[in-house]
Amino acid sequence: MLAITINLIHNSDRYKKVAKYTYVTKIVSYIVLFVLLVVNFALFIGKTSLLKKVEELNLQYQTFLTANSKLTTSTAKVAYSYTKLQKIKEVVASSPQYYQQYEYLLSTVLAESDVQIEDLSFDGKNGSTLRISSTSMDEILSVLGRIEEEVGKKTFTKISLSSFQMNDIKDEQTKMYTASFTFQFTNIFNENSI
Amino acid sequence: MSKVLGVSIYENDIVFMRLSNDTKPYSIDKVIHFENKIPHFFEQITKAKSKETTQALNIIRDTLKKEGMNELEAHIVLPDHTSSTQILSLPLITEKEIISAIELQADEFIPYPIEKATYDYQVLSVDKAKSSMSVLVAVMLKELVNSIEGFILDLGLYPLSVEPVTTSFYRLLFGQYMKQQENVILFLNIDNRSTQASIINLSQQLLLMTYSFSIGNDFFLRGIQSYQNIGEKDASDQFMKISEDSKMQAIAKSLFSEFSKEIRKIFLSSTEKIGTAPKTIIIYSQYLNAFQWLFTNEEASILPQATLINFEEMKKSGVIKLDPAIKSEELLLYFPAFTTCLQ
Numbered sequence: 201m202l203a204i205t206i207n208l209i210h211n212s213d214r215y216k217k218v219a220k221y222t223y224v225t226k227i228v229s230y231i232v233l234f235v236l237l238v239v240n241f242a243l244f245i246g247k248t249s250l251l252k253k254v255e256e257l258n259l260q261y262q263t264f265l266t267a268n269s270k271l272t273t274s275t276a277k278v279a280y281s282y283t284k285l286q287k288i289k290e291v292v293a294s295s296p297q298y299y300q301q302y303e304y305l306l307s308t309v310l311a312e313s314d315v316q317i318e319d320l321s322f323d324g325k326n327g328s329t330l331r332i333s334s335t336s337m338d339e340i341l342s343v344l345g346r347i348e349e350e351v352g353k354k355t356f357t358k359i360s361l362s363s364f365q366m367n368d369i370k371d372e373q374t375k376m377y378t379a380s381f382t383f384q385f386t387n388i389f390n391e392n393s394i
Numbered sequence: 395m396s397k398v399l400g401v402s403i404y405e406n407d408i409v410f411m412r413l414s415n416d417t418k419p420y421s422i423d424k425v426i427h428f429e430n431k432i433p434h435f436f437e438q439i440t441k442a443k444s445k446e447t448t449q450a451l452n453i454i455r456d457t458l459k460k461e462g463m464n465e466l467e468a469h470i471v472l473p474d475h476t477s478s479t480q481i482l483s484l485p486l487i488t489e490k491e492i493i494s495a496i497e498l499q500a501d502e503f504i505p506y507p508i509e510k511a512t513y514d515y516q517v518l519s520v521d522k523a524k525s526s527m528s529v530l531v532a533v534m535l536k537e538l539v540n541s542i543e544g545f546i547l548d549l550g551l552y553p554l555s556v557e558p559v560t561t562s563f564y565r566l567l568f569g570q571y572m573k574q575q576e577n578v579i580l581f582l583n584i585d586n587r588s589t590q591a592s593i594i595n596l597s598q599q600l601l602l603m604t605y606s607f608s609i610g611n612d613f614f615l616r617g618i619q620s621y622q623n624i625g626e627k628d629a630s631d632q633f634m635k636i637s638e639d640s641k642m643q644a645i646a647k648s649l650f651s652e653f654s655k656e657i658r659k660i661f662l663s664s665t666e667k668i669g670t671a672p673k674t675i676i677i678y679s680q681y682l683n684a685f686q687w688l689f690t691n692e693e694a695s696i697l698p699q700a701t702l703i704n705f706e707e708m709k710k711s712g713v714i715k716l717d718p719a720i721k722s723e724e725l726l727l728y729f730p731a732f733t734t735c736l737q
Contacts, residue, residue: 206514
């Protein structure tokens with residue numbers, strides 16, 4: 201199709217000016233478009249890289265969160281265990297040292313005396329009662345002697361002979377001597393053990 | 395959808411047509427007609443603004459603003475008698491040489507020095523075998539073009555193009571907006587002062603010949619005025635209604651014999667130069683019906699049947715779409731305003 205393009209104002213000053221402005225505007229718009237494209241591309245690249253970074257950080261964050269969660273549980277457990285341990289230590293520290301007290305009574309108080317332990321009890325407050333019997337008065341006395349030796353030492357705060365009995369044994373020409381003692385231990389064993 | 399304004403300026407009328415020319419159908423939604431109150435418009439417009447010119451300009455500008463037709467880009471079309479349209483046959487030359495050739499040959503077809511003129515050209519065809527080319531040239535007085543541009547700017551519009559009626563019609567014909575059976579046609583634009591004839595090969599999209607003769611509507615109107623001793627307005631009305639008035643028919647026929655002599659010359663020239671005569675005549679004139687009657691009723695005529703240019707046909711073929719308020723039969727005067735927007 202033949203397109204007729206005759207235009208008699210294309211030579212006028214105004215038309216030339218408008219054409220010049222249009223041309224400049226066109227060129228400027230191309231440049232702006234190009235710049236926008238470049239900026240857009242750069243932004244796209246930047247955005248992609250940032251997204252990737254954010255994704256990595258997110259992943260890292262999730263890992264940290266999980267680790268933190270595990271750590272918190274462990275910390276709690278450790279804290280709990282530590283508290284428990286402290287309590288135990290406290291309890292152990294504050295509770296009477298029955299074994300030492302028992303050992304002490306056997307090795308130091310009774311030693312090698314030929315006596316029978318009729319009753320031995322600990323009251324949980326460093327108090328202890330011991331009832332021994334023997335057919336030999338001397339044996340009872342040896343125990344009593346050792347107890348006396350202990351007086352003045354820092355092992356007991358109080359020692360008392362709560363009863364002494366002498367009974368005849370049937371069908372035998374011998375006598376049975378029974379002595380009951382009450383001891384109040386100091387905290388000497390606890391202090392030594394801590 | 396962008397809208398443009400087609401402006402057609404005649405001696406007695408100025409018409410505006412608003413349309414969207416992006417895609418078919420071209421939607422025409424508003425038309426305005428003004429009686430041109432500026433006497434001898436094309437002479438007056440180049441001079442300093444008179445009181446009448448300023449008044450007329452203000453009325454048009456205010457009306458356009460009121461109708462929402464201001465601040466639009468405008469294509470302007472002027473009558474053929476304000477310009478000269480020629481086809482130059484040139485050897486194969488460069489763009490610069492075409493300009494020199496036009497300036498050298500200008501005195502053959504314009505009655506003023508080329509320095510006072512503004513022109514535009516378009517290479518229509520190139521024949522490498524014959525090392526020749528044909529160039530369409532339109533020339534107009536620079537002063538007039540600048541004044542028209544200023545006038546349009548004063549109306550609050552932005553002029554995009556100025557061209558004569560005939561080149562705007564070439565756009566219509568080459569654009570194949572009209573159904574046409576024949577390949578070679580004669581297009582006649584009967585202006586007030588002259589007639590521009592163009593022979594066109596539609597199938598090959600070639601503008602073969604242009605010819606101008608100084609018989610136009612005014613020739614008929616003045617003849618009727620002097621025969622009847624009546625005023626211009628009455629003569630115009632009677633010429634319009636020629637088919638109903640036998641006395642007018644006799645007067646017009648005698649005047650038409652002068653007109654048809656020129657047409658016969660064109661046919662003869664066409665046969666000599668291009669070896670064929672047009673098979674169809676397409677006419678555009680403000681007195682279209684009168685010329686159709688004259689062509690149809692010419693006695694012992696060798697002229698082929700004349701075809702009319704009309705909006706109704708284009709509306710039916712889907713080229714244009716009219717606002718319901720616009721009647722196609724009232725748009726004859728607006729045709730150049732439409733064709734100049736087909737770019």
